[in-house]
Amino acid sequence: MASDEVILETTEVDKSFGAVHAVRSVSWKVYRGRVNALVGDNGAGKSTLIKLISGALQPNSGGFRVHGEETRIGGPAGAFNLGIAAVYQDLALVENRDVVMNMFLGSELTRGPGAIFLDHKGMLQQAHNVLDDIHARIPNVREMVRNLSGGQRQAVAVGRALIRGGEIIIMDEPTAALGVEQTQEVLQLIDTLRGQGKTIILISHNIQQVFEIADYISVMFHGEMLGTRSRDEATEAEVVAMIMGKRSP
Amino acid sequence: MLGRLMQGERIISGRRRDHLLFLMDNGIYVVTVVLFIIFVFFAPFFFTQRNLVNILISASLAGIVTAGYTVAILAGQIDTSTQGVLAVATVTTALLFEEAGFSLPLTVIFALAAGIAAGLFNGLIVVNGKIVAFVATLATQGVMIAIALFLSGGQTITIAREGLQETVFIRVFGIPSSVWIMFLCYIVGWVMLTQTKLGAHIYATGADYRAALLSGVPVDRVIRVALVISALTAALTAILVTARAKQSALFGLAIAGSVDFVTALTAVLLGGFSLFGGVGRIERNLVAVLFLTILGNGLQLMDVPTGIILVVRGFALVFAVILSVLRARMS
Amino acid sequence: MPIQQPESQLATSIRSIQRKQVVQFLLDNGLFIAFVLEVTLFAIAVPEMFLRSRTIEAILRLSGPAGIVLASYTITLISGQIDLSTAQVGGMASLMFAAVFQLLEWPLGVALALTVVLTIAVGLLSSYLIQQGIPSFVSTLAVGVVSGGIGFLIINLAKQPGMIRLVRPPLRDIANFEVAGVPFVIPLMFVAYAIGWVVLNQTKFGAHIYALGGNPAAAALNGINAVRIARIVLVTNAVITGMAGILIAGRQLAAQPGVEGLGQSLTAALFAGVALSGGSGKIERTLIGLLFLSTLTIGLGILNVSAPMRQLINGLAFVFAILLDSIRQQMATR
Ligand SMILES: Nc1ncnc2c1ncn2[C@@H]1O[C@H](COP(=O)(O)OP(=O)(O)OP(=O)(O)O)[C@@H](O)[C@H]1O
Ligand SMILES: [Mg+2]
Numbered sequence: 001m002a003s004d005e006v007i008l009e010t011t012e013v014d015k016s017f018g019a020v021h022a023v024r025s026v027s028w029k030v031y032r033g034r035v036n037a038l039v040g041d042n043g044a045g046k047s048t049l050i051k052l053i054s055g056a057l058q059p060n061s062g063g064f065r066v067h068g069e070e071t072r073i074g075g076p077a078g079a080f081n082l083g084i085a086a087v088y089q090d091l092a093l094v095e096n097r098d099v100v101m102n103m104f105l106g107s108e109l110t111r112g113p114g115a116i117f118l119d120h121k122g123m124l125q126q127a128h129n130v131l132d133d134i135h136a137r138i139p140n141v142r143e144m145v146r147n148l149s150g151g152q153r154q155a156v157a158v159g160r161a162l163i164r165g166g167e168i169i170i171m172d173e174p175t176a177a178l179g180v181e182q183t184q185e186v187l188q189l190i191d192t193l194r195g196q197g198k199t200i201i202l203i204s205h206n207i208q209q210v211f212e213i214a215d216y217i218s219v220m221f222h223g224e225m226l227g228t229r230s231r232d233e234a235t236e237a238e239v240v241a242m243i244m245g246k247r248s249p
Numbered sequence: 250m251l252g253r254l255m256q257g258e259r260i261i262s263g264r265r266r267d268h269l270l271f272l273m274d275n276g277i278y279v280v281t282v283v284l285f286i287i288f289v290f291f292a293p294f295f296f297t298q299r300n301l302v303n304i305l306i307s308a309s310l311a312g313i314v315t316a317g318y319t320v321a322i323l324a325g326q327i328d329t330s331t332q333g334v335l336a337v338a339t340v341t342t343a344l345l346f347e348e349a350g351f352s353l354p355l356t357v358i359f360a361l362a363a364g365i366a367a368g369l370f371n372g373l374i375v376v377n378g379k380i381v382a383f384v385a386t387l388a389t390q391g392v393m394i395a396i397a398l399f400l401s402g403g404q405t406i407t408i409a410r411e412g413l414q415e416t417v418f419i420r421v422f423g424i425p426s427s428v429w430i431m432f433l434c435y436i437v438g439w440v441m442l443t444q445t446k447l448g449a450h451i452y453a454t455g456a457d458y459r460a461a462l463l464s465g466v467p468v469d470r471v472i473r474v475a476l477v478i479s480a481l482t483a484a485l486t487a488i489l490v491t492a493r494a495k496q497s498a499l500f501g502l503a504i505a506g507s508v509d510f511v512t513a514l515t516a517v518l519l520g521g522f523s524l525f526g527g528v529g530r531i532e533r534n535l536v537a538v539l540f541l542t543i544l545g546n547g548l549q550l551m552d553v554p555t556g557i558i559l560v561v562r563g564f565a566l567v568f569a570v571i572l573s574v575l576r577a578r579m580s
Numbered sequence: 581m582p583i584q585q586p587e588s589q590l591a592t593s594i595r596s597i598q599r600k601q602v603v604q605f606l607l608d609n610g611l612f613i614a615f616v617l618e619v620t621l622f623a624i625a626v627p628e629m630f631l632r633s634r635t636i637e638a639i640l641r642l643s644g645p646a647g648i649v650l651a652s653y654t655i656t657l658i659s660g661q662i663d664l665s666t667a668q669v670g671g672m673a674s675l676m677f678a679a680v681f682q683l684l685e686w687p688l689g690v691a692l693a694l695t696v697v698l699t700i701a702v703g704l705l706s707s708y709l710i711q712q713g714i715p716s717f718v719s720t721l722a723v724g725v726v727s728g729g730i731g732f733l734i735i736n737l738a739k740q741p742g743m744i745r746l747v748r749p750p751l752r753d754i755a756n757f758e759v760a761g762v763p764f765v766i767p768l769m770f771v772a773y774a775i776g777w778v779v780l781n782q783t784k785f786g787a788h789i790y791a792l793g794g795n796p797a798a799a800a801l802n803g804i805n806a807v808r809i810a811r812i813v814l815v816t817n818a819v820i821t822g823m824a825g826i827l828i829a830g831r832q833l834a835a836q837p838g839v840e841g842l843g844q845s846l847t848a849a850l851f852a853g854v855a856l857s858g859g860s861g862k863i864e865r866t867l868i869g870l871l872f873l874s875t876l877t878i879g880l881g882i883l884n885v886s887a888p889m890r891q892l893i894n895g896l897a898f899v900f901a902i903l904l905d906s907i908r909q910q911m912a913t914r
Contacts, residue, residue, distance in 0.1 A: 056801055077803035092798035094791050096860040096912075105791050106802030108784045116783050146912065160802075327718075374899065379906045383717055384662075384856060388902050391895030398888035511725055524718065556733025563726030567709065570722060574713045 004215075006068075007032035007199050008053070008084070008168055013062030015048055022048040024223040025062065030168065035190060035200045037214035039207070041243055044220040046203045047089060050170050053201070054086035055079035080107070085166030087157040089173055095146040099138060100127045102145050103160045130159045134192050137185075151182035158189060162198075169193060170201040175209065187213055207236055221245045266579050273572055277519055277533060281540040288547035295550050302425065306493070308542040309431040310486050311512050315538050316434040317482025318513035319531065322522050323442070324475035325455035326375065326382035331510035333393025334367045334480045335498070338487030340397045343406035343497035346413055353416055357488055364484020367393055368477030375476065376469045382476070406497040417492035427489050434482060435531060442531075451475055511566055512541055518569035523577055541565065600911070607908055611851055611865065615872045622879040629882045637763070643874045644765030645824040645831075646844065647867065651769075651776040652820040653845040654866045658780065659813045660793035660858030661716040662846070665706065665724030666821050670839035672731040673699050673822030674829035678744035679734050681751060688751065695822055702727055703818030707811040731837035743836045751830045765827060772820075776863045789813065794859025844873050844894070850901035853908065873897065 008030040015023040022045045030036045038046050051057040053064070055073040064071055066082050073079050079086070093102050100123050101108075109119040109126070127141050136155035138148070145156060154174050161169045171190070175183040190200055190213055204210050210217055211231060218228040219242040226242050288295045314331060321328040342360040345351040351359070367389070374385040408414075419426050442448035453461040454471045462468045490498045518524070520534035544565070548558050606613075622630045629635065649666065656663050673695050681691035702723060709719035738744060746752070757764045780786040791799040792809055800806055829835040848869035854861030876897070880890050 075803065076801055080803065086801075088801060090797075092795070092801045094794035094798050094859065096794045096855075097790055101787060101790070104787075105798065106788070106804050108787050110784055116785070118782050118784060118787060120782075329721075374903070378903050379910065380902050384902055387664075388895070388898040391898055392892065393895075395888055395892035395895045399886075399892060403888060511721075524715070554733060554736030556729055556731070556736040559729030559732050560726055561729070563722055563724075563729050566722040566725055567705075570709065570714050570718055571712060578713070 004031040004034060006030065007066070009065040010049075010053065011063050011065065013049070013052055013059045013064070015045075015052055015057060015059050021223055023052065023059070026220075026223075026225045028218060028225050029228065030199060030201060031216055032199050033194065033197050034215035035194055035202055035213055037210045037217045038201060038203045038220065039205070039210060039217060039239065039243060040220035044243075045223040046220055047172055049220065050086060050172060050201060050203065053079070054084055054170055056086070056088075076106075080164045080166075083165055083167035084170070085161035085164045085168070086170040087154070087161055087172065087174065089176070091153055091157040093145045093153060093157060096144060098144055099131075099141040099148070099156050100124055102156055103127050103130070103163055105160060107164055126163065127159065130162050131155065133196070134158060134162070134189055136189070149182060150178045151185040154178075154182075154186050155189060158193070166198070168199045168201065172203045173205065174202070175204065175206065183209075207239060210239075211236060219243055269575070270579060273576060274521065274533075277536050277540060281536055281543065284540065284543055284547070288543065288550070292547040292550040295547055300546070300550070304539075304542055304546050306425050306427055307546065308539045309425065309427040310489060311516070311542060312431040312535060312538045313427070313434050313482050313486045313489070314510075315513045315516045315534055316431070316438050316531075317479040318510065319517050319520070319522060319534055320438060320442070320451060321382070321475045321479035322514075322517050322524075323455045324451045324472055325458060326386075326472060326475055326479075327514070327524065328371065328386050328476060328479045329383060329510050330367065330371055330386035330390040330393060330480070331483050331513060333390035333397075334364055334483040335487045335490070335509070336397035337363050337367055337393050337400075338484035339491045339497045340401045340406070342413075342488050342491045343408055344400060347406055347408045347410055350410075353412055356413075360488050361481060361484050364480045364487075365477055367484070368480030369473070371476040371480065372473035376472055382472075386476075401497060408491070408495045408497075413492045414495055417489065427493075430485070430489070434485075435535070439531060447471070447474065511562065512538070515562075515566045515569045516541060518566075518573045521573075521576065523573050524570070537569075603907075604911060607853070607904070607911065611853070611868050611872065615868055615875070618872060618875055618879070622875070622882070626879075626882050630879065635878060635882070639871065639874045639878050640766050641763050641831075642877060643870050644763065644769050645827045646848075646874070647769035647870050648765070648772045648827075649817075649821050649824045650845050650848055650866055650870050651772040651863065652817045654849050654852075654854055654861065654863045655776055655780060655789060656813050656817045657846075657849050657854050657856070658793045658858055658861055658863075659789045659809060660796060661710065661720075661810060661814060662856065663706070663720045663814065663817055664717055665702070665720040665727055665818075666845055667838045667840075667843045668724040668728040668731065669699060669702055669818050669821045670825030670828070671835070671837040672702070672727040672734070672825075674746075674825040674835035674839065675731045675734040675744060675837060677826045678746045678829060678835035679738050682744060682746050682748050683738055683740075685748070692826075695826065696819055698730075699818040699822035700815055703815030704811070706818070707807075707814040710810055710814070711807050728837055735837065743834045745834050746829050747833050751826075752833065754830065756831060773863065773867060780863055785809070785812075790859060792858075793855075844870075844898075847894075847898045847901045848873055850905045851897075855908065856902065856905045857909070 006029045010026055010028045012025045012027055013023060014025050024045075026045075026049060028049075038049070040046050048057065052059050053073065055075045055078050064073055066084070071082060073082065073084070094105065097105075104123050104127070109122045111117055111119040111122070124141065131138055131141070134155060136152065136159065138152050138155065145153060148156065158169065158171070174186050174190075178186065187209070190202065193200055202210070202214060214231055216228055216230055217234055217239055219226045219239060221243065222245070226247060229239065294300055318328060318331070338360045341363045342356055345359055346353070346356040370392075371382070371386050371389050374380055374389055375382050378385065417426065421429055442451065450461070450466045450471045451474075453464075453466050454468045454475075458468060461471075487498070516534050516537040519537035519540070521530055522534070541562075544561065545558060548561065649670070653663065653666065676698050677691050677695045680686050680694055681688060705726070706716070706720050706723045709722065710716050735742065735744065759767065780789065788799065788804045788809055791802070791804055792806055796806060825835075825839050828839050849861070849866050850856060851869035851872060852861065852865035852867075854866060873894075876893070877890070880893065885893075
């Protein structure tokens with residue numbers, strides 16, 4: 001695995017909220033085409049770090065390298081342009097809209113002059129294609145998101161990330177609120193994405209799950225990045241110790 | 250919702266914050282005094298005993314409404330039905346005393362009961378209908394005004410019978426009774442808010458409805474009580490206004506310093522109470538009421554057109570709301 | 581306590597599902613039923629007075645300007661903003677227009693342009709306050725007080741008694757202009773609705789409006805510019821409200837602060853199933869809501885119901901409308 005290519009790198013990224021130092025000078029490598037798991041206790045700064053990567057927050061200092069190039073991530077739109085798409089913890093879905101409109105939220109297809117009018121047909125077609133690609137089971141894409149199951153919602157949110165041209169898909173605790181079967185569905189989905197060459201950043205509290213699916217496991221503690229292990233060389237005990245704040249040699 | 254999202258990005262901190270906070274907390278005192286001095290020089294008849302007593306009375310009337318209004322805001326309920334309650338209570342007072350020939354105590358009791366009924370009606374729609382107070386009371390206000398119009402036949406009822414003004418609107422130790430009543434309201438309010446369980450519950454409900462609910466605070470009852478208190482003080486004001494004017498009052502055209510919910514809301518916000526569940530100081534409310542009354546009175550004496558007074562009043566509310574948001578951002 | 585049989589439990593749950601379906605059906609279609617019922621009742625009560633073209637025309641005339649406002653008001657509501665300044669902005673605009681056009685006798689175009697500028701300013705003020713984190717209902721309430729004041733100020737400055745007469749042609753003729761016997765405000769209203777429908781359902785902007793009203797956080801995370809949308813929507817609404825105010829003043833031959841007949845937008849929209857919290861609702865339905873209320877006004881007028889009684893009925897209609905919205909919300913989240 002040493003030959004893996006780094007697709008995204010943070011360099012000494014720092015973020016505070018008033019007195020709370022949520023992310024402390026984090027330098028972190030994310031590997032292309034792999035599932036990169038990010039673990040850590042509640043409040044360790046995981047969500048904040050990925051919000052910085054996806055442009056939802058701006059760092060106080062530090063930078064990013066995407067595909068080896070120094071870049072700024074100006075905002076959510078800037079992140080999309082770099083191929084970074086986040087699936088947020090609360091999924092950022094609009095309950096009262098259907099699956100298609102949610103998948104194209106903010107990047108609607110248009111036709112006609114001035115990109116004013118919606119291309120309903122095109123969006124429908126593309127939504128079907130994307131959902132088929134990730135083997136999502138959503139019988140009716142005109143159904144309101146409000147009526148979908150947890151697993152289906154996750155699929156819609158991931159579908160949106162793919163439509164956005166996401167090469168790096170960030171998933172924040174995608175299975176946190178799901179039952180056994182739906183969790184399995186989401187893990188399948190992650191595996192499918194990896195099969196298609198996508199890079200995945202996965203935040204999870206479930207160590208077993210992480211060991212089941214991830215290629216790399218990175219641990220945060222009190223805002224700091226303690227280190228990254230490849231799955232094959234790490235043990236569960238070691239990762240759990242790191243989560244508790246034990247720095248390994 | 251929209252705004253709150255953006256607000257997170259702009260947190261004001263440091264020295265600047267302390268200066269600003271100090272200014273916001275104490276600015277109202279300075280501004281009121283300055284305004285007073287300006288009017289002494291520029292507004293004819295402003296600094297006469299008669300006018301000062303007038304200001305005192307107007308301020309006390311607005312102050313009584315504001316006292317109850319503060320309780321509602323603390324419970325997280327923006328009550329917009331004040332004008333409706335005033336209308337119902339003034340018509341009730343005038344009708345019962347003048348046309349039905351009720352005795353004074355009975356008239357007062359029924360007028361207050363009308364206020365309580367209005368508050369309960371608000372509570373019913375807010376709590377049982379599960380509707381935010383702001384919208385619910387906007388709707389009930391329409392109903393209340395219609396009922397008042399219905400009862401009065403759309404006419405102003407003049408009170409020819411002796412005994413209302415002479416008994417209600419008297420001077421005690423040289424000070425108009427409405428001022429005493431206002432102080433009484435604030436003392437009762439202060440004791441209730443700071444010394445009783447109900448007060449603690451009101452604060453809790455307003456600060457975090459869900460947390461209060463989950464920790465066993467009877468939130469629904471608290472909201473009902475808060476809305477009743479707000480309506481009750483409005484009814485009390487209506488009795489005083491009716492007694493003073495010797496007729497059922499018209500609450501149509503509202504001018505700065507007059508009694509209605511715009512004044513009350515402005516005063517409460519200037520007092521540092523927040524639409525977003527912050528905590529203010531009740532004495533600042535009083536100063537804010539005084540400020541708004543002086544402003545309206547002085548401008549009127551300077552013969553400023555009503556339109557400008559109304560615009561100023563609107564901007565006072567705008568300003569108060571912006572202050573309240575700034576405060577929320579800083580804490 | 582006897583243990584419930586599985587069958588009876590099943591029966592209970594089926595019954596509760598059925599009940600839920602009935603309620604949902606009524607919520608979705610109740611407005612149509614109520615409208616038909618209303619027309620039928622009036623037709624039975626006063627057949628010769630109600631069922632004639634003059635009455636129908638009166639209902640449509642009443643709906644015209646209000647409908648033009650309602651089209652944009654609905655869009656505003658769907659975007660998540662409650663605008664409470666409608667009546668005052670309409671009044672202010674009509675007074676501004678009347679002062680410039682009638683009293684100063686400036687050209688029509690100039691008077692219109694000045695009014696548009698004023699209403700744009702008012703819309704910008706509302707959206708600025710909302711941008712500062714102030715809820716829309718408080719922002720627009722304050723702006724409504726300011727607008728009402730400006731209206732009064734215009735009356736003061738013009739030294740007019742409470743209103744400004746507005747009889748100078750060609751406005752009088754425009755406001756009462758008829759195409760083939762139909763007052764032109766009626767087709768104008770349908771045009772406003774057609775534009776509103778296309779914007780909401782066929783454009784990217786419309787999709788963003790729904791998203792913003794439905795879940796502002798999600799919209800922001802997906803790169804939708806909330807500030808820009810709120811600004812466009814509120815400014816448009818203020819301008820259209822102002823124009824409708826002028827039309828109403830032109831018909832009544834007088835401009836007044838606070839326009840009657842624009843205050844029912846919220847009731848009509850809620851009747852039609854537009855959510856008070858934003859993000860959902862169909863614009864075409866609000867037209868039925870409006871016709872329902874206009875028919876009520878005209879019908880009660882024919883029945884000689886007293887003004888306070890009519891006001892009471894309108895007030896109760898508003899209370900009923902917000903209760904409906906609340907029930908709808910609860911059904912949706914259950
Ligand atoms: N917008 C914010 N404003 C202030 N503090 C914040 C904000 N967002 C996060 N924090 C704080 O930053 C710290 C890190 O939070 P973060 O959400 O990144 O943790 P996390 O690792 O994702 O935790 P969890 O596993 O519980 O989701 C916490 O102390 C949190 O309270
Ligand atoms: Mg998190």
